Amino acid sequence: MSRAAERLRLLITHLDRPPAAIVSFYSRLFYEENGFLLIKNLVSEEDIDRFRREFERICRQEIKVPGLVVMRDVAIAKSEFVPDQKAVSKLQDFQEDPELFRYCSLPEILKYVECFIGPNIMAMHTMLINKPPDAGKKTSRHPMHQDLHYFPFRPADRIVCAWTAMEKVSRQNGCLVVLPGSHKGTLQEHDYPEWEGGVNKMYHGVRGYDPQHPRVHLEMEKGDTVFFHPLLIHGSGMNQTQGFRKAISCHYASGDCYYIDVKGTTQENIEKEVKEIAARKYAVGDEITLKDTWAVRGRLVQGARISM
């Protein structure tokens, strides 16, 4: 941390009731320097319990949500499907589920998102992650990566992720691991890590990241929320408990971001995979573009949809 940030932190910890302006200025400085900001106790217990109940209903197949992707861990991908949360490692694209999508519109979340990306806010990517107990092959890990690798839109500074712990997350059950300050670098080349036990579909990792870079384990309580920059290198360790570690997240982009063509960039490999899956999912041919797959999923949650 810079000296300015450290002095502000000391000031805040020594004041009985630090002025809100100083706290927000410090928070912003912390985000600029580290690429993430953790806010404790931001989402209510009641809301989280509602998201959990909705997740369980989806797993039991009591409701069907258009466009939803229900993902199984690669370790059990080829075994018989049972309609239970134990068979689901992640939901993606829940924008058509009003109950889960409520998360993306929570005013306490949008208040922060607006500070980072401005008043026009699109929810671009939604996930409920149910990290399973590791089946013994370390496939429950998420390799270190930058989320921007997946996004064909810019600028990076107008994108932010909100990630809320739905229960206590610790090093034991595979909390997020971040490399503070790594968001100041550029987008790195990503590919599948060479892991003996297998890797989940599309879980690319940064090629040759520096293992000496300081790492921070973000241990969090239920309702704590971390906001992070799309260039921040992060991942999560394996779940060494018997519980399913739950988190809900949304990636936001400003309504005036713009799409880019990733041809000829390091993102070409993920484009190829996404197009193959999208062609099957939407039963269309080769003509679907990466941009289309994002434009159909994005939803405006505040302000104006300008170029997204």
Ligand SMILES: CCCC(=O)SCCNC(=O)CCNC(=O)[C@H](O)C(C)(C)COP(=O)(O)OP(=O)(O)OC[C@H]1O[C@@H](n2cnc3c(N)ncnc32)[C@H](O)[C@@H]1OP(=O)(O)O
């Ligand atoms: C900021 C963003 C960061 C990220 O999003 S990182 C992770 C991104 N990952 C994704 O977007 C993957 C999303 N998942 C999916 O699209 C689907 O789950 C997926 C992988 C296409 C499978 O879906 P379905 O086709 O409905 O499932 P299926 O049971 O019919 O299986 C079809 C073939 O896929 C395989 N599969 C299923 N889950 C897998 C997994 N987790 N890892 C690797 N392979 C997997 C499955 O074995 C089957 O293979 P085969 O065709 O029988 O050889």
Ligand SMILES: Nc1ncnc2c1ncn2[C@@H]1O[C@H](COP(=O)(O)OP(=O)(O)OP(=O)(O)O)[C@@H](O)[C@H]1O
């Ligand atoms: N060989 C590797 N190559 C790349 N990334 C790795 C490798 N091993 C672990 N990681 C990543 O590092 C992060 C932390 O994972 P891991 O569970 O191995 O360590 P940890 O939880 O920090 O340490 P410990 O297991 O000692 O508590 C995860 O994002 C994981 O995917």
Ligand SMILES: O=C(O)CCC(=O)C(=O)O
């Ligand atoms: O919840 C996790 O383990 C990490 C998820 C993540 O970083 C992602 O899906 O991009």
Ligand SMILES: [Fe+2]
């Ligand atoms: Fe990520």
Ligand SMILES: [Mg+2]
């Ligand atoms: Mg670990």
